[in-house]
Amino acid sequence: MAWFYPVFATATSTETASPTLILAGVLLTLIVIYFASKVGGELCSRIGLPAVLGELVGGVVIGVSALKLVIFPEGGLSGDESLIIQFLETTANLEPSSAEKVFDTVSEVISIFSELGVIILLFEIGLESDLKELIRVGPSASVVAVAGVVVPFALGTFGLDYFFHLPLIPSIFAGAALTATSIGITAKVLAELGQLSSKEGQIIIGAAVLDDILGIIVLAVVASLAKTGEIQISQIVYLIISAGAFLIGAILIGRLISPWLVGLVNQMKTRGDILITGLIFAFTLAYIANVIQLEAILGAFAAGLILAETEKRKELEEQIIPVADMFVPIFFVCVGAKTDLSVLNPAVPSNREGLIIASFLIVVAIIGKVVAGFTIWAQPEVNRLAVGVGMIPRGEVGLVFAGVGAASGALSPATDAAIIVMVIVTTFVAPPLLKLVFKEPVPTTETETKVN
Incomplete structure (x- = not known):
């Protein structure tokens, strides 16, 4: 998961950029994103595929791989390549000297909206989850999460080192990228399939949350290894303690103050009392998690x-839906927009080595998570294959690993491309595979069918 980007990074970065033009750029970008999400989502829904896959594909179409309507500077692109910036220059008298500053700021705003989208999505998923059920499936989720990290990491690192003779640090980085799970993508597909509250759905969500924690620790370890050549044990211990203390403490303290929050809401007389109070609570815990x-x-x-x-609960679930409808599509479209399919072109000689390594990583990425699903014991009624498939998509989480590895200089262009290809394939194959393995739909609530 990418970290927040400040809207105004420095005082000089926007001092000559008109706020009016920045707003115009943000509005145009949102128009394009919403249009792509709806067209893609509708098309996929009509052919029996999860709508989230359509949003990802819509993002690819308008992003760096095709139309270049929604692109981001962290991909090495500039404002000159953005069709939206070009449109502003033509229709809104945007000066070429200010174009790059407007492009950077608009990109940062959209990135923040994207981050808000996944935060609201996970808040909504939390509302629809049963804490008691999550605790009940906790042992199974823990086993799946640990196996889902250890198996692909070990297979990937060993395979790249032994079969492809890659240096150890790039092998470790690529192996670490295989440990990720994109909880946002899986959670949305489960909601669309009406499986979010099923035992399999709860195990997947619980395991994906634990995967995120383990992923943060793994990323910190490999980043430290790439930077200093040694692992900082103190940092690992800090992350483990802070993650456990935060989750347990937040739930325990939250359960103590939640009656007070409900009493406060009952005394309010203005519109949005439940929704705003809920968002304040969600953003507060999100902020605390972010700063630690x-x-x-x-x-x-x-x-x-x-x-x-x-x-x-039910009232808040109903009121959060329109907010999610506004922000969540931005996240999925942006994931697709940042996906560079040019790394899949075998006609480019530099891509060929990456594609060969990518083929190996894709196999390991899928097998590693499926094996993790089969580690559930003494529960024959659980669809183990569905649990494993639910852990497959790497999404934006895997891209973070690739980005950190590339920035550290630890990854060669071929290895970096291989990780990106693995992320692309696992992200796009997981939604239809999930629908395939969940053959028998369970009864769904109205809220679950509306998660977007």
Whole structure:
């Protein structure tokens, strides 16, 4: 998961950029994103595929791989390559000297909206989850999470080192990228399939949350290894303690103060009393998680779990839907927009080595998570294959690993491309595979069918 980007990074970065033009750029970008999400989602829904896959494909079409309507500077692109910036220059008198500053700021705003989207999605998923059920499936989820990290990491690292003769640090980085799970993508597909509240769905969500925690620790370890050549044990211990203390503490303290929050809401007389109070609570926990070097989405998920145990649960679920409808598509479209399919072109000689390594990583990525699903014991009624498939998509989480590895200089262009290809394939194959393995739909609530 990417960290937040400040809207105004420095005082000089936007001093000559007109706020009016920045707003115009943001509005145009949102128009394109919403249009792509709806067209893609509708098309996929009509052919029996999860709508989230359509949003990802819509993002690919408008992103760096095709139309270049929605692109981001972290991909090495400039404002000159953005069709939206070109449109502003033509229609809104944007000066070429200010174009790059407007492009950077618009990109940062959209990135923040994207992050808000996944935070709200995980808050909504938390509201629809049952804390007691999550605790009940906790042992199974823990085993799946640990196996889902250890198996692909070991297979990937060993395979790259032994069969492809890659240096150890790049092999470790690529192996670490295989450990990730994109909880946002899986959670949305489960909601669309009406499987979010099933035992399999709860195990997947619980394991994916633990995967995020383990992923943060693995990323910190390999980043430290690439930077200093040694592992900082103190940092690992800090992350483990802070992650456990945050989740347990947030839930325990939250359950104590939730009756007070409900009483406060009952005394309010203005519009949005439940929704705004819920968002304040979710954003507070997301902020705390973020500043202690955990993922903001973990805080939002914990907030949803806590408020799901109150009498306001159903009302809050209904009121969060329009907010999710506005922000969540931005996240999925942006994931697709940042996906560079040019790394899949075998006609480019530099891509060929990466594609060969990518083929190996894709096999390991899928097998490693499927094997993790089969580690569930003494529960013959659980669809183990569905649990494993639910852990397959790497999404934006895997891209973070690739980005950190490339920035550290530890990855060669071929290895970096291989990781990106693995992320692309696992992200796009997981939604239809999930629908395939969940052959028998369970009864769904109205809220679950509307998660977007």
